[in-house]
Amino acid sequence: MPSRKAIIGTASTLSVLLAWEWASRSGLVSERFLPAPSTVLATLWSMIFGRDLLYHAGISTLRVWGAFTLAALMAVPIGIAMGSFRWVGAALEPIVDFIRYLPVPALVPLSIIWFGVGEGTKIFLLWLGTFFQLVLLVADDVRRVPVEFHETAMTVGAPWWRRLTDVSFPSMLPTLVDNMRITLGWCWTYLIIAEIVAANSGLGFVIWQARRFFQTPEVMAGVVTIGIIGLATDQLVRALHRRWFGYLVR
Numbered sequence: 011m012p013s014r015k016a017i018i019g020t021a022s023t024l025s026v027l028l029a030w031e032w033a034s035r036s037g038l039v040s041e042r043f044l045p046a047p048s049t050v051l052a053t054l055w056s057m058i059f060g061r062d063l064l065y066h067a068g069i070s071t072l073r074v075w076g077a078f079t080l081a082a083l084m085a086v087p088i089g090i091a092m093g094s095f096r097w098v099g100a101a102l103e104p105i106v107d108f109i110r111y112l113p114v115p116a117l118v119p120l121s122i123i124w125f126g127v128g129e130g131t132k133i134f135l136l137w138l139g140t141f142f143q144l145v146l147l148v149a150d151d152v153r154r155v156p157v158e159f160h161e162t163a164m165t166v167g168a169p170w171w172r173r174l175t176d177v178s179f180p181s182m183l184p185t186l187v188d189n190m191r192i193t194l195g196w197c198w199t200y201l202i203i204a205e206i207v208a209a210n211s212g213l214g215f216v217i218w219q220a221r222r223f224f225q226t227p228e229v230m231a232g233v234v235t236i237g238i239i240g241l242a243t244d245q246l247v248r249a250l251h252r253r254w255f256g257y258l259v260r
Contacts, residue, residue: 045227050234053227063216067235070201070212073129077136078197082190085141089148094174099149110142115203122207132204132212139200140193147189151182184255191247198240 027047033039034046041049057063092099114135121138125131155178163173205214213232220228 042224042226045230049227050230054231054234057216057228057231061216063231063235066211066213066216067239070205070214070236071239073132073204073212074136074194074197074201077133078140078194080133081137081141081144081193081197085144086148086186089145090152090174090178092145093149093152094178103146103149106142106145110146114139114200118203118207127207131207132209135204135207136197136200139203140197143196144189144193147193148182148186151185151189152178154185155181184251187247187251187254191244191251194247195240195244198236201236 030044031046031048034041034044034049045053054063088102092102117138118135121131121134125134159177159181160173163177168176201212202214202217205212206218209215209218213236217229217232220226220232
């Protein structure tokens with residue numbers, strides 16, 4: 011039997027889609043600006059088989075995962091160091107806090123100057139929108155590990171590096187996975203910005219090209235594709251989280 015949560019979620023989604031369909035079909039909103047869901051679905055279907063939408067989706071997915079993996083590999087050890095050692099946090103937090111408030115679109119010209127108009131710029135912009143947020147979340151995860159855990163480890167003579175590997179990291183891991191799931195979603199939100207920089211592939215390129223010719227159904231189809239990929243990825247990570255950390259009270 012489906013859970014009550016799944017039933018409520020499905021019902022609310024269908025209600026929104028039906029209201030959207032009615033608003034477009036009734037003329038309340040012009041389909042030129044907000045095409046009906048059925049029109050978007052038909053356009054999406056034709057773009058999959060006639061305009062290589064799946065290829066562009068694959069390119070975008072590789073870019074997002076490449077940038078996110080790079081950001082995570084850097085943010086996790088740096089964040090653990092910032093949360094574990096006060097002097098590291100004191101040295102790095104002002105810099106991280108400053109950069110994470112900078113709007114990514116404003117840094118597009120600099121990224122082109124630094125990396126040109128190739129893949130490097132796209133990966134850099136996606137990384138930029140993810141790394142500085144994730145590193146602070148990791149540092150906070152480390153600081154939330156109960157002091158009693160460390161005191162117990164110190165009592166049995168565990169050195170500092172064992173307290174990191176055997177106490178801090180296992181304790182923070184459930185929250186770390188959750189925060190990585192959230193920041194992966196943020197990485198997807200910067201995709202359009204990254205792929206309008208001299209791109210000839212990717213979902214951002216598809217959406218931007220459709221915008222130029224005022225092809226609203228194609229724009230909506232590209233946006234929906236990003237949403238579907240993001241939702242599927244999010245639900246997969248949620249399922250893995252429940253499987254790995256099922257002992258936690260949710």
